[in-house]
Amino acid sequence: MQTHARVVIVGGGCVGAGILYGLAKRGWTDVALLERTQLTAGSTWHAAGLIPSYARNINVGRMINKTIEIYEGLEAETGQPVGWHKCGQLRIANSRDRLDEYKSYMSVAEVQGMRAQLLTPDEARKLWPLLDNKEMLGALYHPDDGHIAPADVTHAMAKGARDLGAKVYLNTEVTGFKRTAGGEWLVQTNKGDITCEHVICATGNYARQTGALLGLDIPAIPILHQYWITEAVPEVVERKRAGRPEMPILRDEGFEGYLREEGDGLMFGPYERAEHLKLFAEDGVPAWFGADLLEEDFEAVSWNWEQALRLVPALGRVGIKANVRGPFQMTADELPLMGPAWGLPNVWLAEGVPGGILWGGTIGYYLSERIVEGGNSLDTSDLDPRRFGDYANKEWTRQKVREAWGTHAEQKYPGQDMPAARPQKTAPSYDRLTELGAVWGVLNGWEMPNWFARDGVEAKDQASWRWT
Numbered sequence: 001m002q003t004h005a006r007v008v009i010v011g012g013g014c015v016g017a018g019i020l021y022g023l024a025k026r027g028w029t030d031v032a033l034l035e036r037t038q039l040t041a042g043s044t045w046h047a048a049g050l051i052p053s054y055a056r057n058i059n060v061g062r063m064i065n066k067t068i069e070i071y072e073g074l075e076a077e078t079g080q081p082v083g084w085h086k087c088g089q090l091r092i093a094n095s096r097d098r099l100d101e102y103k104s105y106m107s108v109a110e111v112q113g114m115r116a117q118l119l120t121p122d123e124a125r126k127l128w129p130l131l132d133n134k135e136m137l138g139a140l141y142h143p144d145d146g147h148i149a150p151a152d153v154t155h156a157m158a159k160g161a162r163d164l165g166a167k168v169y170l171n172t173e174v175t176g177f178k179r180t181a182g183g184e185w186l187v188q189t190n191k192g193d194i195t196c197e198h199v200i201c202a203t204g205n206y207a208r209q210t211g212a213l214l215g216l217d218i219p220a221i222p223i224l225h226q227y228w229i230t231e232a233v234p235e236v237v238e239r240k241r242a243g244r245p246e247m248p249i250l251r252d253e254g255f256e257g258y259l260r261e262e263g264d265g266l267m268f269g270p271y272e273r274a275e276h277l278k279l280f281a282e283d284g285v286p287a288w289f290g291a292d293l294l295e296e297d298f299e300a301v302s303w304n305w306e307q308a309l310r311l312v313p314a315l316g317r318v319g320i321k322a323n324v325r326g327p328f329q330m331t332a333d334e335l336p337l338m339g340p341a342w343g344l345p346n347v348w349l350a351e352g353v354p355g356g357i358l359w360g361g362t363i364g365y366y367l368s369e370r371i372v373e374g375g376n377s378l379d380t381s382d383l384d385p386r387r388f389g390d391y392a393n394k395e396w397t398r399q400k401v402r403e404a405w406g407t408h409a410e411q412k413y414p415g416q417d418m419p420a421a422r423p424q425k426t427a428p429s430y431d432r433l434t435e436l437g438a439v440w441g442v443l444n445g446w447e448m449p450n451w452f453a454r455d456g457v458e459a460k461d462q463a464s465w466r467w468t
């Protein structure tokens, strides 16, 4: 292995490969990616590959656009197939509030440069004829979304970067970091040391362990998620025979999950609710866990499955072929930790990335821009790892992660501050203001009164709702 590089990237999942590609495209090719086993061996290889573009935050949506743009060009550029299916995505609204949410999003989508359409129930049924949802009020359609083969897209980005001169070292595990007297970083590995100007950590489920090597308490903990793949579904087979387009990825709040075509069958991925959600490797990824899957946990999502059968009866008429259950990193707000590590010059984080396939391309683009150009052309502060303060310890993260994924499919409202792991920081007036009916929001860990409930009922209800 070389003993010096301008940049060392730790971790060869979709995110690490995306950064390698991003740096190489900007002309920084003296870059070494170190991967403890094989590329994609972390969470990347078993991901469902969805690239869902819906974000109510303008800059987050723009960043997602960038991923789609990058992935769409990769195959032609690298000669490596990436399995991109631009089938679109359909989100079903069954409640007035959800439909309002989608309506208000339309102007956001326009600013983001995202193509989006509001559909009537009849229009949605034309796109998804297997859906028998009588409660549907409308749907949001993104024609440019799709799914991609996670391992292939990772290898394509790595190849694109290698073709430009960047290096990948497999079976190379980073075991420590030291700051040199000259202000560089000495990265220690099982294959020897390598010094560098910049270190970038993209270690997926190992984020907390990598953070510990640097003295950082990284606010991310993996959760367990799963999907199922069915045997051939006659309606899907018939659509293919008739030359019909692939149906869009379907998300219906009626079953809180996603459904898409996979071969001749369907892939069903339910969102685990908080009470059934399992966290993983809270104390570090165990030594026995490699590129493994975990045992199926049907109990965790039996409600979602029953609802899905009600809404898509074709799903229940065929057998199940496979279950895929594994860990991936989660943060308190379901957004990655991308940017400078606090207190450590030239150490950059691309950790805690929930949806690393969705984020890989764009993190590669914007993190490399930040490092090479010294700033970003887009405000990426929503992803800044320093957005949480010293209160974001492991227990806080544990509770927030459970809340974030456990309520993923629930209706959220603008300005809503989720209640888990609160209060963290209160002013001396907290109890008195609570008595007066304060309904609390939170800002950088501090409880702030948002408004005062007239009779105190709402305030009391909100304050008493706690996660165990």
Ligand SMILES: Cc1cc2nc3c(=O)[nH]c(=O)nc-3n(C[C@H](O)[C@H](O)[C@H](O)COP(=O)(O)OP(=O)(O)OC[C@H]3O[C@@H](n4cnc5c(N)ncnc54)[C@H](O)[C@@H]3O)c2cc1C
Residues within 6 Å of the ligand: 010, 011, 012, 013, 014, 015, 016, 034, 035, 036, 037, 038, 039, 040, 041, 042, 043, 044, 045, 046, 047, 048, 049, 050, 051, 172, 173, 174, 175, 202, 203, 204, 205, 206, 210, 224, 225, 226, 227, 324, 325, 326, 327, 328, 329, 353, 354, 355, 356, 357, 358, 359
């Ligand atoms: C069932 C399931 C379905 C999913 N579906 C989707 C989806 O549809 N779309 C989507 O975007 N995401 C999906 N995800 C999430 C996705 O899998 C992850 O978010 C993504 O793979 C994370 O990529 P990463 O590069 O951050 O981490 P990883 O892929 O885990 O890569 C991290 C790498 O770092 C290496 N590493 C760790 N420590 C060290 C060290 N000390 N030295 C050297 N190397 C090290 C590891 O070996 C690993 O290869 C799904 C996850 C699951 C479980």
